[in-house]
Amino acid sequence: SLKSWRDEKRTVAWLHIPITHSRFISLAGNHGFEYHHAEGSMAMMKLWLKTTREDPTPIFGTHQVGVSGVVINEKTEEILVVQDKNRPYTLWKFPGGLSDLGEDIGKTAEREIFEETGIKxxxxxxxxxxQQHNLPGAFGRSDFYIICRMKPLTFEISxxxxxxxxxxxxxxxxxxREIEVSSLTMRLTDMVEYGLREGWDVVDIGCEEMESIYKGFKFKLYHRPFHKQSGSS
Amino acid sequence: SLKSWRDEKRTVAWLHIPITHSRFISLAGNHGFEYHHAEGSMAMMKLWLKTTREDPTPIFGTHQVGVSGVVINEKTEEILVVQDKNRPYTLWKFPGGLSDLGEDIGKTAEREIFEETGIKxxxxxxxxxxQQHNLPGAFGRSDFYIICRMKPLTFEISxxxxxxxxxxxxxxxxxxREIEVSSLTMRLTDMVEYGLREGWDVVDIGCEEMESIYKGFKFKLYHRPFHKQSGSS
Incomplete structure (x- = not known):
């Protein structure tokens, strides 16, 4: 059937192979198929059929997304900090972790902060x-790490x-004054100080939910708050 | 050996299986292994051994990252726009595309703009x-889409x-005045107008390269420009 697909000028062939049928993988491999991705009990194999053009198929999930939250008690000017248990060094940092699949970054921050510190x-x-590439433990994927400003709703640490x-x-x-912090934590601490002094609007990147052109889809958009000009200039 | 690993209280077992040895996949599947990820000619299988704790292994690459660039000729107040060839609708949009693995977002913007329009x-x-989830064509991964402000270095379109x-x-x-644009394009157009009028510093999220705590690693950090307070307050 590969020949007939080529004759029909199809550009790409996909094979969905359940783990129970994985004996077909070597067979497909012999015909030039490679893994596009696999997860759980399913492998997806791909063969680019068109010889006249480079394969434009995107590779699978190039990034993991981590989120941390700077939880600020504005009255006392205190920030919630943690030390990881399973790291060789003892840096103070902000609580956070990796996004689950399908999770908005604000939700990741709220979830990870609660899981690690008991603070809502x-x-x-x-x-x-x-953005950082080649980080250890990311399976060759790149890392996007988003730092959010958070308002505490509870104060009792667990x-x-x-x-x-x-x-x-x-x-x-x-x-x-801490020395045991990363350059990132120090930079963020300076930003928080600046925001406490000058107002959050000078540092904030705002978030809003909007409707996609794909019907029924919504997305979260992040940008600087701004005043739309009324009418045409 | 699974039994001895369990006895040694190992927490997780990994199998690296080349496509030429894929006959071992069903075998591993029978012992409870599942795909963690696979790409090209290699599959990585995983079995969580510890029954007393939930598996904390991150899943593979949860996001793809797309980048588009708003290329602004400040003298003429003109913006570079394109219409995709392979889409059913004819919206004006900004040139852009998916990040390659290991590519910084600024580089993606420069590359995609040049590939699509010939503009440097x-x-x-x-x-x-x-941030958007469940987009068609993303193989179940979520989508991060970054929009950059770009300065044109050439003006001749190809x-x-x-x-x-x-x-x-x-x-x-x-x-x-265009109707054939998405809500995102319209919002960005408003932002660009605001920036042209009030100065880019009111809309910009700046970028800087910094040193990681992992020796030899660098990263790009994006945040609002701010003035660090000199000394302690």
């Missing part, structure tokens, strides 16, 4: 994002015994 | 980002015949 919080804005060595509210002045 | 441009800032139906410089006033 509310997403306010995005403060920063980081740290996750499996993941967190220590967790506390730290005053921003003490956090600024 | 330079990354200036991020204007907006969108559109890609395979991907682009039409490509032109359109004045921002005409783009604002």
């Amino acid at each position: 919080s509310e997403f306010k804005s995005v403060l920063s994002m980081r 740290a996750c015994v499996e993941e967190i060595r220590e967790c506390k509210w730290m005053h921003i002045e003490d956090l600024k | 441009s330079e990354f200036k800032s991020v204007l907006s980002m969108r 559109a890609c015949v395979e991907e682009i139906r039409e490509c032109k410089w359109m004045h921002i006033e005409d783009l604002k």
